[in-house]
Amino acid sequence: MPKQVDHRERREAIARALWRVVEQRGVRHLTVREVAREAGFSHGHVQHYFASREEMLSFAMDFASEQTALRVAQGLRELGDAPHPRAVLRLMLTEMLPLHTDARATSRMTAAYVLEALHDKEIHARARDSLAQGHGLVEKLVRQAIADGHIDPGRDPVTETNLLLALTGFTTFLELDVIEPRDVLTAVDAYLDRLFTRSDEG
Amino acid sequence: MPKQVDHRERREAIARALWRVVEQRGVRHLTVREVAREAGFSHGHVQHYFASREEMLSFAMDFASEQTALRVAQGLRELGDAPHPRAVLRLMLTEMLPLHTDARATSRMTAAYVLEALHDKEIHARARDSLAQGHGLVEKLVRQAIADGHIDPGRDPVTETNLLLALTGFTTFLELDVIEPRDVLTAVDAYLDRLFTRSDEG
Structure with a gap:
C-alpha cells in the first residue's frame, strides 16, 4: 500500500475512533490518550499522526464534513440527471440530521466541535468557514430555484436560505x-x- | 438569612460558575474540581451542595431552563394583557436563541447537556422531559391560535409546532x-x- 494512502487511512481510523468517543463516552473524554485507546493505538502512535489534540479534532471534523458531502453526492447520483431543486435541498437537509447511523456520528461530531469553537479561536474560524460554505451552497441553489421559477420570486433568497438551514435544529429533538x-x-x-x-417533481 | 435560601443561593452560584466553565473553557473541563475553582469554593464545599458531577450538571441545566422561563415570563408581562399568539411565540423562540448574554449562557448549557445526554441515560431522560415540556407548551399555543382563527385551520398543529421548534437551529449559525x-x-x-x-398585532 502506498505510504500516502496508509497515512490517510490511519488518520481516518483515528477520526472514527474519536467519533465513537464523542458518541459513547462524551466530549470530556476527547483527549489524545482516550482516542488512542479507542482506536487500539498507542498514545505515541496517534501523536505521530496528529501533532496536537486540536489538529486531531480538526481533522475529525473535516472528515465528518467530507463524509456528509459524500453521502449527499451519492444521493444526488441516485436522483438522476437534472434533479428538481426541492429534491436536492431535501437531500442536503436530511443528510445533516441524525436520521441514520452515519449521519448521527457526523452530526454529533459537529455538535461537539461547535462547543469547542466557543472557547477556541482557531476551531471557531474553521467551523465557521465550513458552515459558511454550506450556507453559500444552499443560497446558490435557492437563487437558482427562484430564477428558474420553482420558488416565488417575491421570496428573499437570503432569508429562505437562513430558514432552511435553521431546520437543522431538528437535531436536538431527534x-x-x-x-x-x-x-x-x-x-x-x-x-x-x-x-x-411547483413541487411536482420533488 | 434563612438556611434554605442560603443553600439555594449557593447552588445557583455554583451553577453560574458551571455555565462560565462551559462558556470559557469548554465541556471537557466540566468537573466538580474545575467548577469549584471557578466559583471560588473548595472542592469539598461544592460536594456539600452536590453529591455528584451529574447532580451538579442537572441542577445547572434546570436552573438554565428556569432562567429562560423567567425571561419569557418577564417578556410576557411587557406584552400586556391578552398578547397576540404571534408575539408570544416570537418571544419564546427568540429567548431560546443566543441573542443576548443571558440567553447565550443558557443556550450553551443546553448544548452541553444534550451532548452529555447521548451517553448518560438519566441526563437523557431529564433533558427529554424538559424539551418535551417546551414542545407541549408551543403545541398548546399553536392549537389555540388555530382555534382562534389566527393560524389557517388547514395547518397541522404538530407539524407547525415541530417546525417552530426546529428554528432553534439558528443557535449554531449565531x-x-x-x-x-x-x-x-x-x-x-x-x-x-x-x-x-393575520399578523396585524404581532
Missing part, C-alpha cells in the same frame, strides 16, 4: 427522542412544499 | 457568526408572518 424521525420528515416536506410553488 | 442576529430576527419574522394569517 437526539432526545422528542420528535420522531417520521415526524421530522413530514415537517421538512411540509416546509419544502410551501417553499416551492 | 454562535459561529455565520448568520447575523439581525438576519435571524428577519427570518423568524418572515416565518411567523407566513404562519399567521
Whole structure:
C-alpha cells in the first residue's frame, strides 16, 4: 500500500475512533490518550499522526464534513440527471440530521466541535468557514430555484436560505427522542412544499 | 438569612460558575474540581451542595431552563394583557436563541447537556422531559391560535409546532457568526408572518 494512502487511512481510523468517543463516552473524554485507546493505538502512535489534540479534532471534523458531502453526492447520483431543486435541498437537509447511523456520528461530531469553537479561536474560524460554505451552497441553489421559477420570486433568497438551514435544529429533538424521525420528515416536506410553488417533481 | 435560601443561593452560584466553565473553557473541563475553582469554593464545599458531577450538571441545566422561563415570563408581562399568539411565540423562540448574554449562557448549557445526554441515560431522560415540556407548551399555543382563527385551520398543529421548534437551529449559525442576529430576527419574522394569517398585532 502506498505510504500516502496508509497515512490517510490511519488518520481516518483515528477520526472514527474519536467519533465513537464523542458518541459513547462524551466530549470530556476527547483527549489524545482516550482516542488512542479507542482506536487500539498507542498514545505515541496517534501523536505521530496528529501533532496536537486540536489538529486531531480538526481533522475529525473535516472528515465528518467530507463524509456528509459524500453521502449527499451519492444521493444526488441516485436522483438522476437534472434533479428538481426541492429534491436536492431535501437531500442536503436530511443528510445533516441524525436520521441514520452515519449521519448521527457526523452530526454529533459537529455538535461537539461547535462547543469547542466557543472557547477556541482557531476551531471557531474553521467551523465557521465550513458552515459558511454550506450556507453559500444552499443560497446558490435557492437563487437558482427562484430564477428558474420553482420558488416565488417575491421570496428573499437570503432569508429562505437562513430558514432552511435553521431546520437543522431538528437535531436536538431527534437526539432526545422528542420528535420522531417520521415526524421530522413530514415537517421538512411540509416546509419544502410551501417553499416551492411547483413541487411536482420533488 | 434563612438556611434554605442560603443553600439555594449557593447552588445557583455554583451553577453560574458551571455555565462560565462551559462558556470559557469548554465541556471537557466540566468537573466538580474545575467548577469549584471557578466559583471560588473548595472542592469539598461544592460536594456539600452536590453529591455528584451529574447532580451538579442537572441542577445547572434546570436552573438554565428556569432562567429562560423567567425571561419569557418577564417578556410576557411587557406584552400586556391578552398578547397576540404571534408575539408570544416570537418571544419564546427568540429567548431560546443566543441573542443576548443571558440567553447565550443558557443556550450553551443546553448544548452541553444534550451532548452529555447521548451517553448518560438519566441526563437523557431529564433533558427529554424538559424539551418535551417546551414542545407541549408551543403545541398548546399553536392549537389555540388555530382555534382562534389566527393560524389557517388547514395547518397541522404538530407539524407547525415541530417546525417552530426546529428554528432553534439558528443557535449554531449565531454562535459561529455565520448568520447575523439581525438576519435571524428577519427570518423568524418572515416565518411567523407566513404562519399567521393575520399578523396585524404581532
